[in-house]
Amino acid sequence: MHTLLKTGRLFYGLAIIAYGVQQIVIQDFRPQIIPPFPSWAHQYSIFAISSGVAMIVLGVITTGFVKIVSCNPATxxxxxxxxxxxxxxxxxxxxxxxxxxxxxSHLGVWADLLKVLAFSGGSFVMTTLFLKDQPPTSKNKRSTKDHLFLAGRLFFCTTMVLFGWSHFVYNSFISQLVPAWLGMSRFWAYFGGVALISAGLAIALKTFLRQVALLLAIMLFLWFVLVHVPGAIANPAAGRGNAIVSAFDAILFCGTALAISRYRNITLTEPEKMN
Incomplete structure (x- = not known):
């Protein structure tokens, strides 16, 4: 079970590092991070580079590769x-x-915002891995740790549900991403949509939370291996690395789902246990 937490933490941190590296390479923000507004953020590369460096540092701390006394993984x-x-x-x-x-009204318009929402939710979920259990502030109220997990869980599952719905709205496009050797591309696109919606709702309602989150993580990892990696290899430079970014999105979501699946089963109160 510690292995699942280590893996979730590693996946999330690596995805953040990848985003930071790409911002430095292209010297601009990905639209998933900052949209065309504000325009000045894209006009001066120093902002994207500085943000990229910060994301790399925070991503490395999250993975546990490097310890910095002044900034622990929870921070x-x-x-x-x-x-x-x-x-x-x-x-x-x-x-x-x-x-x-x-x-x-078009769901695709919200795709970048939903990704950032899942990024934020994943960060809050990861934060709870390193916080000690605290007593509620008053009777029948949640602790700070519980509030963070609730926010992170709801942010993440909102994205999963709406991304699942996109499999129905944009089935023709998504079915093209299914490997040809697998066959029945439309079926698998619909299946993925049903799985994402079902998992998102179950996580939101805390119905078989750990089991569903673990199954979601497995599915996302399979998509990473079967869909995103081949796409990134085939078109690494298209759209300033869109396929590569999508691959790391899948890894980030997988890491978040793994962390959710282990919440309160094994909670890491000492970062050293992860190393």
Missing amino acids: ACLYLGIYFLLLIITCHIPYLLFIFPHKL
Whole structure:
């Protein structure tokens, strides 16, 4: 069970590192991080590079590869969660509501915001791995750790449910991502949608939470191996590395699901236990 937590932590941290590295390489923000608004953030590469360096450092701390006395894994994950949440509030929502030229009724419009929402949720879930159990502030109230896990879990499962729904809305496109050798591409696209929606709802309602989260992690990892890795190898430079980013999205989501599956079963109160 410690292995699952280590793996979840590693996957999440590696994905954050990958985003940071790519920002430095392209010297700009990925749209999943900051949309075209504010424009000044994209005009000066120093912002993307500085953010990329910070993400790499926080990602490395999250994985446990390096220990920094002044910033433990819980603090690193909490900073990441707040950072992503602030980007949603200050960049993504204003951009979609006041600047984006297309109809907001299309689910695909919200894809980048939903990814950042899952990133933030994953960070909060990871934070709880390193917090000691605390007594509630008053009777029948949750502790800070419980609040963080609740927020992280709901952020993450919201993205899973809506991404699952996209398998029905955009089935023709998603079915093209299914490996040809597997056959029945439309069926597998629908199946993936049902699985994401079902898992997201179960996680939100805490129905067989650990079992469902573990199954979701396994499914996401299989997608990473069967769909995203071949796509990244075939088209590594297309769209400034979109296929590579999608592969690390799957790894990040997988890591978050693994962390959810082990919540309170084994909670790490000492970061050293992960190393």
